Amino acid sequence: MRLTQGCFSFLPDLTDDQIYKQVQYCLANGWAVNIEFTDDPHPRSTYWEMWGLPMFDLADAAGVMMELAECRRVYGDRYIRLSGFDASHGWESVRISFIVNRPPQEVEFELLRQEVAGRSVRYTTVRRPPQHVSP
Amino acid sequence: MLDLPHARSADASGNEAPLPASFDLRNEAEAAGITATLQQLDQELIGLKPVKDRVRQIASLLLIERIRQRAGLVSSPPTLHMSFTGNPGTGKTTVALRMAKILHGLGFVRRGQVISVTRDDLVGQYIGHTAPKTKEILKKAMGGVLFIDEAYYLHRPDNERDYGQEAIEILLQVMENQREDLVVILAGYGERMTNFFASNPGFRSRIAHHIEFPDYSEAELLFIGELMLRERGYRLSAAARKAFVDYIALRRTQPLFSNARSIRNAIDRMRLRQADRLVSDLDRMLELSDLETIDSADVLASRVFGGGPVVDGQAAGSAK
Ligand SMILES: Nc1ncnc2c1ncn2[C@@H]1O[C@H](COP(=O)(O)OP(=O)(O)OP(=O)(O)O)[C@@H](O)[C@H]1O
Ligand SMILES: [Mg+2]
Numbered sequence: 358m359r360l361t362q363g364c365f366s367f368l369p370d371l372t373d374d375q376i377y378k379q380v381q382y383c384l385a386n387g388w389a390v391n392i393e394f395t396d397d398p399h400p401r402s403t404y405w406e407m408w409g410l411p412m413f414d415l416a417d418a419a420g421v422m423m424e425l426a427e428c429r430r431v432y433g434d435r436y437i438r439l440s441g442f443d444a445s446h447g448w449e450s451v452r453i454s455f456i457v458n459r460p461p462q463e464v465e466f467e468l469l470r471q472e473v474a475g476r477s478v479r480y481t482t483v484r485r486p487p488q489h490v491s492p
Numbered sequence: 493m494l495d496l497p498h499a500r501s502a503d504a505s506g507n508e509a510p511l512p513a514s515f516d517l518r519n520e521a522e523a524a525g526i527t528a529t530l531q532q533l534d535q536e537l538i539g540l541k542p543v544k545d546r547v548r549q550i551a552s553l554l555l556i557e558r559i560r561q562r563a564g565l566v567s568s569p570p571t572l573h574m575s576f577t578g579n580p581g582t583g584k585t586t587v588a589l590r591m592a593k594i595l596h597g598l599g600f601v602r603r604g605q606v607i608s609v610t611r612d613d614l615v616g617q618y619i620g621h622t623a624p625k626t627k628e629i630l631k632k633a634m635g636g637v638l639f640i641d642e643a644y645y646l647h648r649p650d651n652e653r654d655y656g657q658e659a660i661e662i663l664l665q666v667m668e669n670q671r672e673d674l675v676v677i678l679a680g681y682g683e684r685m686t687n688f689f690a691s692n693p694g695f696r697s698r699i700a701h702h703i704e705f706p707d708y709s710e711a712e713l714l715f716i717g718e719l720m721l722r723e724r725g726y727r728l729s730a731a732a733r734k735a736f737v738d739y740i741a742l743r744r745t746q747p748l749f750s751n752a753r754s755i756r757n758a759i760d761r762m763r764l765r766q767a768d769r770l771v772s773d774l775d776r777m778l779e780l781s782d783l784e785t786i787d788s789a790d791v792l793a794s795r796v797f798g799g800g801p802v803v804d805g806q807a808a809g810s811a812k
Contacts, residue, residue: 412631414632416603416632416635416636417603420630420632423627424627
């Protein structure tokens, strides 16, 4: 199952050149760029592990790409995402976030439906052990 | 606000316009802004002929390389790492800043910022501290120029386990693998740089341009002084100029002389004395010319003429 979270996730994976340009856009806007990774990309798992510190005050995205290469070398078997945090007053939140690395075999989620009192329905997303290779 | 095309993704499009068969060199040079930058370099920096020649050569190479690229000829990005050697105050830092501008104008670095560091910025205090520190600086310098002043302090021959070695290895790797992301300029005093390169052949071989900064002659120092005064809106009276010539001749033989920087410091002190002289007589009307003119008294009051050793404030301290 192809994980779709954040920007661009319904598009083919971004190439490194495309990632570079997105990062440059973030830096040009003065956003802090973060690299995060996880092996548990459950939709409710908001906080992923951080790779190093947030990066700001960089002139060029090549520095971020260098860290990303290093992160992929170590955690290439996990999901890695980049995010741009806008610290300016009134925003103070993540402005962009996109996946830049997927494990060879993606995770599987299943939606469980449970009927409860008063005919209401409760939904739960549960992770399944991988069953088939994603196309 | 989008960025310049990234070097790696250049000429991605397959169907380009037919290649031009001839190029207007003047237009090309002007479009790249090097004519102006080189002219400015010539005007604002006195002397330094060998340095200027070399800068011009590099600029020419880059310009031709750029045209070759557009003409569809084989072109390999030249190695641009450099080392600047010379005595204190000979203009190494100043030229490094200009270099960044030239490289940026020609598109060989994408942003053109200069990050100026010394050992303390790169090397950590304990195990595991150095690599992140060095990488932090490298990340900031990407797309521009990393200027490492007094580079030989990175290497401590007496201590095999010195953390400087770790910084050196990271630098060498990036200098080799990310040549299109970063230009490294090492600077320092001549002999110690030679020793440094001898014990770190990796650096020597990665650096394409070794540029030596000569000491200034007395005439050049006088020009530099006058240029600095002009920039600050002052001029020397005829008598003051004569005194200044003597001052330079004396100061040059004294300890801690640091070329143009000593001149700059002397000028700052001359301005101080001039202001003091003007203020000491409150009962007169000041003319514009009084404000502009440095008089011989302002020069001659210097300790340099007293025979005693001068303590050149900044020359003794850190080199910046
Ligand atoms: N050729 C020159 N013409 C005009 N001004 C100069 C020239 N060379 C140096 N200066 C001035 O002298 C001062 C010192 O120069 P700079 O800092 O570049 O020297 P440096 O070689 O880096 O010295 P250090 O080795 O001590 O760091 C600066 O203010 C600079 O503007
Ligand atoms: Mg300097």
